[in-house]
Amino acid sequence: MSTPEGDPGTRRAAVLGSPIAHSLSPVLHRAAYAELGLVDWRYDRYEVDEAALPGFVDGLDPARWAGLSLTMPLKRAILPLLDEITPTAASVEAVNTVVFTTDGRRHGDNTDIPGMLAALRERGVEEVPTAAVLGAGATASSALAALARICPGEVTAYVRSRERGVEMRQWGERLGVAVRIADWADAAKALDEPLVVATTPAGAADHLADAVPAAPGVLFDVLYDPWPTPLAAAWSARLGAVVSGLDLLVHQAVLQVEQHTGRTPAPLAAMRAAGEAALAGH
Numbered sequence: 001m002s003t004p005e006g007d008p009g010t011r012r013a014a015v016l017g018s019p020i021a022h023s024l025s026p027v028l029h030r031a032a033y034a035e036l037g038l039v040d041w042r043y044d045r046y047e048v049d050e051a052a053l054p055g056f057v058d059g060l061d062p063a064r065w066a067g068l069s070l071t072m073p074l075k076r077a078i079l080p081l082l083d084e085i086t087p088t089a090a091s092v093e094a095v096n097t098v099v100f101t102t103d104g105r106r107h108g109d110n111t112d113i114p115g116m117l118a119a120l121r122e123r124g125v126e127e128v129p130t131a132a133v134l135g136a137g138a139t140a141s142s143a144l145a146a147l148a149r150i151c152p153g154e155v156t157a158y159v160r161s162r163e164r165g166v167e168m169r170q171w172g173e174r175l176g177v178a179v180r181i182a183d184w185a186d187a188a189k190a191l192d193e194p195l196v197v198a199t200t201p202a203g204a205a206d207h208l209a210d211a212v213p214a215a216p217g218v219l220f221d222v223l224y225d226p227w228p229t230p231l232a233a234a235w236s237a238r239l240g241a242v243v244s245g246l247d248l249l250v251h252q253a254v255l256q257v258e259q260h261t262g263r264t265p266a267p268l269a270a271m272r273a274a275g276e277a278a279l280a281g282h
Helices: 027-034 052-060 087-092 112-123 139-151 162-175 184-192 206-211 232-235 245-261 268-280
Strands: 012-017 042-045 065-070 098-100 104-107 131-134 155-159 179-183 195-198 218-221 241-243
Touching: 012 027, 027 042, 027 245, 027 268, 065 245, 087 104, 087 112, 087 139, 087 162, 098 245, 112 139, 112 218, 112 241, 112 245, 131 139, 131 184, 139 155, 139 162, 139 195, 155 162, 155 184, 162 179, 179 184, 184 206, 206 232, 218 232, 232 241, 245 268
Parallel strands: 012 042, 012 065, 131 155, 131 195, 155 179, 195 218, 218 241
Antiparallel strands: 065 098, 098 104
């Protein structure tokens, strides 16, 4: 797959994935470049699947390209193409950030995990005694990695199948988290935990809106479009704290911008405002 290089003096970065048309990453990164005065920087998005990934990456000029953002289904497919990855990325075997170094090496990191922690800290969540995770996909493993740093107690994972339950328990053992597996049919019980991380696809947890307790703790719902979800709306109505998928997206993008450009701090407020405006314009 060929990659348009544009003006020779332009520094490049992009988000790759399939599907990719919905990605807000260009909006967030371009807002950061504008705020930082990086007029010679360009950020795009490319539809790239697992089969096309090696050829795409090999076709990039590391002297021109600063790095990449990766979304599904590429976070694990990128691993064999990298020279090194951070311990954070290794802990969940997933990379969402690639930096091309000046000597041509490819460095992989995972900003989803610190992004989750930063989004929670922004809402005043530094530590919780126990927590619940709804779902068992790739985002759920990142959630467990984040919870390993702030939750000394048990994490209950509500899953639909025995196989997913086994996977979550294995991730817990690997990450040092005590994971208890519960059936998805009992997911309403999760809402009594001090922190609930909902990692399920759109619509999957909507039925739980009617089960939100009178005094809920904190909900971290990783969805952002459409927003609010029925669960998040019901949570807010009962004055519970809600962390959104946009919060996560912005915080992980802040870390990507800093790694790609070498400029810190990245402009969190400007990036969030750009994301909110883009979603409002749908």
